[in-house]
Amino acid sequence: MTTAPAGLPVSTSPASTAINDERLAWLALALTPQLGPRRILRAVEQVGAAARILNLRLTELEGLRFPAESAQFLADGRSLDLAGKEQAALTSLGARFLCHADEAYPARLREIFDAPPVLWLRGEAAILQQPALAVVGTRHPTPYGSAMAEMLARDLAQRGLIILSGMARGVDTSAHKGALAAGKPNIAIWGTGIDVVYPKENQSLAEKILSTGGAILSEFPLGTFPAPPNFPRRNRILSGISIGVLVVEAAEYSGTRITARCALEQNRDVFAVPGNVTNKNAWGPNTLIKQGAKLTATWEDVWEDLPSQVRLELESLLSEKAGLASNDAPAASLFREEPLPPHEARLLSILRPDEALQIDEIMEKLEAELSSSEVFTALFELELAGRVRQLPGKNYVRCL
Numbered sequence: 001m002t003t004a005p006a007g008l009p010v011s012t013s014p015a016s017t018a019i020n021d022e023r024l025a026w027l028a029l030a031l032t033p034q035l036g037p038r039r040i041l042r043a044v045e046q047v048g049a050a051a052r053i054l055n056l057r058l059t060e061l062e063g064l065r066f067p068a069e070s071a072q073f074l075a076d077g078r079s080l081d082l083a084g085k086e087q088a089a090l091t092s093l094g095a096r097f098l099c100h101a102d103e104a105y106p107a108r109l110r111e112i113f114d115a116p117p118v119l120w121l122r123g124e125a126a127i128l129q130q131p132a133l134a135v136v137g138t139r140h141p142t143p144y145g146s147a148m149a150e151m152l153a154r155d156l157a158q159r160g161l162i163i164l165s166g167m168a169r170g171v172d173t174s175a176h177k178g179a180l181a182a183g184k185p186n187i188a189i190w191g192t193g194i195d196v197v198y199p200k201e202n203q204s205l206a207e208k209i210l211s212t213g214g215a216i217l218s219e220f221p222l223g224t225f226p227a228p229p230n231f232p233r234r235n236r237i238l239s240g241i242s243i244g245v246l247v248v249e250a251a252e253y254s255g256t257r258i259t260a261r262c263a264l265e266q267n268r269d270v271f272a273v274p275g276n277v278t279n280k281n282a283w284g285p286n287t288l289i290k291q292g293a294k295l296t297a298t299w300e301d302v303w304e305d306l307p308s309q310v311r312l313e314l315e316s317l318l319s320e321k322a323g324l325a326s327n328d329a330p331a332a333s334l335f336r337e338e339p340l341p342p343h344e345a346r347l348l349s350i351l352r353p354d355e356a357l358q359i360d361e362i363m364e365k366l367e368a369e370l371s372s373s374e375v376f377t378a379l380f381e382l383e384l385a386g387r388v389r390q391l392p393g394k395n396y397v398r399c400l
Helices: 022-030 037-047 050-054 058-063 068-075 078-093 143-158 171-181 200-211 230-241 255-265 280-290 299-303 308-320 342-350 359-366 372-384
Strands: 096-099 118-123 132-136 162-165 186-189 215-218 244-247 269-272 388-391 395-398
Touching: 022 037, 022 050, 022 078, 022 096, 022 118, 037 050, 058 068, 068 078, 078 096, 118 200, 132 143, 132 171, 132 230, 132 255, 143 162, 143 171, 143 299, 143 388, 143 395, 162 171, 162 230, 171 186, 171 200, 186 200, 186 230, 200 215, 230 255, 244 255, 244 280, 255 269, 255 280, 269 280, 342 359, 342 372, 359 372, 359 395, 372 388
Parallel strands: 132 162, 132 244, 162 186, 186 215, 244 269
Antiparallel strands: 096 118, 118 215, 388 395
8 A cells, every 4th residue: 555645545456556547537526526626626735646536445535525425426436437438528529628737727727716627628728828808797788888898809809918708698799709800819718518608699609719719618517508606606717817807897786796806806907997877787897996996998008007027928929920010900999080071970979889879869860950861871881981880670879
């Protein structure tokens, strides 16, 4: 009988010595019922290696303070069987897993208190090490919130920051679209298995993320459905991988508050886009700003608060790309003013980014100045120029 570094005896029976695949052992532990991240990480630290845990007898497993069900599951070999099947399923999916000891495991995430022992991954692992900003917010944003999330994600992605979000409806989706509009890779962190797209309408968005060199990440096994408790757990990963969290819109009782709280606990920067105080979705970011979050209106507000080392790293990467300044589209501005034909300028003056106007309301406001044909022509030209966006029901908002 040999002795583990922490003083626990390790069985040398034929059955146990066959278990020597360290990475598969991490996966087996992650798939064992009732073993949370902290319990697994403490046990591996105590014993010295994940594979050694699988070699322990039932009484030795109980000595690690594992629940009886968990210890029996490991001792019977069911955890290892599950891990083998999961690995085969991942291979057939063209995916992989990262364990806590892997070099490819996100370095910043490893720093947090309850880092996931295993991450399921589709796409590129290399971008998990790059400086990233989490963009989060409500699933029911105003047009202003959607536009701000997309604009800021696009502008920051153009400058080398990896945008990550949860790919939920609303602000998350807008953030991913903004990064894709910049032609940059981004990361989606799911509260489901990496083979379960949620919401379903974001199937094409997930495919675009992967096709542009991005990644889809989860701490949940394949086939995990979108159970409500999964998403608060997921939020600590969003903040843990990132150097900061940007909150766009969030109501008082929102999951976004959990992400912001995790960011503060993990010593990450928090940024917030101010909102209209009469809108319930402004409660979250406005309250965070009162509590010390950085008020954010443009990409510069985030950029100037980045750690010096990160900013220098990004600036160095940008300078290496020849012709970047001339080839990339200029960043959006909240106060962009360019000459417009009189009819278009007048129509644009009555539209707002945070409140939609229905076509009948537009006609009514302008009936003394413009004919219906002039209104339709002006709307068409403004849409083509990207200054106006049409929402369902012939509602229009001004683009930021």
